[in-house]
Amino acid sequence: MNAQVPTPEEWLAADPDPVTRTELELLIKTGDQAGIDDRFGDRLRFGTAGIRGPMGAGPNRMNRVVVRQTAAALAGHIGSGAKVVVGYDARQNSEVFADDVASVLAAAGCHPVMLTPKAPTPVLAFAVDHLGADAGVMVTASHNPAGDNGVKVYLGDGAQIIPPHDQAIEEAMASQPLPPRELPSATREEADVSVEYLTAILSNVAIHGPFHPLAYTPLQGVGLPLLSRALDSINNGRPFVVEDEAEPDPLFRNVVSPNPEDHDTLAKLIRRAEQIDTPLALATDPDADRLAAVVWAYDNEWRILTGDEIGALLCDWMLRTAPGGTERVVANSIVSGRLVGRIAAARGATHVETLTGFKWIARAADDLVPRDDGLDWRLVFGYEEALGFACSDQVRDKDGISAAVQFVALCRALAMEDGRTPIERLGELMDEFGLHRTDQVSVELDGRAGSEVMGVIRDRLPYRFGSVEVVEITDYRHGVGGLYPADVLRFDLADGSRVSLRPSGTEPQIKGYFEVVGDIQVPDPLLTLSEAVRELIYEANSAISDR
Known part of the structure; x- marks a missing residue:
């Protein structure tokens, strides 16, 4: 057990939550050492997007003590007198956690500003810069299961923390004493920035064409009120909502999963679109920072994009509607597809690759060498393949609401021009730049750390996937091209295909991403790569078990 982790008895003395105290008392009383070790053998750490995990007792779960530790460490990092915006979504304990954050910050001499009402994550990111704050804290677990919660921390530039700030906060959490169970009462300012947020994200929306009906689900999260107001503002009316998924529910009882990447989750959305006879259906995840899109395809079936x-x-649309030249920056993560980079180059924009996570994508234009012409670099569009999109440089994080509005505007423009659909426009882009197809797999590791399995893969690097030879291997572990070191491997293949591997930042699994460029073949290279990647990861995991 880590010497810096408190004992269960010390944790009990600091825990203000009767639910998690009862949980821990039962573990101690029954002598469940495995359960105690699972909760106290490590502590939650900052991953791709903040700290998140299952709720429960101990430092390796999300709970009020961990939240208070995070707030105290942040206060120490930014200093007394700092203004910190605090937001929260509709998950279990989100409001309680947010109240703890504000109370700890106030006790440390900071000035907390609580967003009202329950807010999507992109509103918090916007509010940090808009209110001139020094930092921000968003209580959310995004698209994680109902039993999870988490905390995202933002710096004064409105983007999520990056090294060395996250490392400093983690170290402070590990070294500082546990916070007291009873906190002094504290006053805090409240703010509603929804009007200003909507004004900001609508400022670059190009409106063409008539009303375009759409079906929509917020997946029982907090996205509906602001998306409805945004669509009203562009004269598109309110969306036709999946009725039993419209209102927030901390338990997500009416959805298959709160993750819009799960295709089964979108089944009711598709049925709603069929009811109203619309070819467009959109979904945001519970904190409304991701967007899924389903469109009617020309082969008479629904297509989940x-x-x-x-x-x-969206990249093509944003560059078509955003005037400028090479000062326009388009960014995507290193595990995303290459089509966006080719579109950016053809449209006269500058393309930047970043590590996974919008904490990097949002800053893609920040560190570029100053231009000789005096123009400022500006991020016009950023994305990662996990349904995260940034369409406004006034929100320095992924934003499902602004992406949804831009997607509707795109559909309206296509319909006005000559009745085209998003699928037809996608086909035109493929004709221009070549057929790009991507897919991914997530391989569970039976609780084993993904970094451990990645180490085995590095010891036995593959030199072909299926029958196709690997021509280049890029290991980002020590940093590549100015990027911060990351546990990512990329394999470029002789036929132009690409495979990338990285451990999940939140779960014991390895994610494999693959891209095939060129005409469809039999057998399908995507399926071949998928099978080869799974086999590679399974063999590496088994090699550890056999030691």
């Missing part, structure tokens, strides 16, 4: 396909359509 991949994140890379939505990214290509």
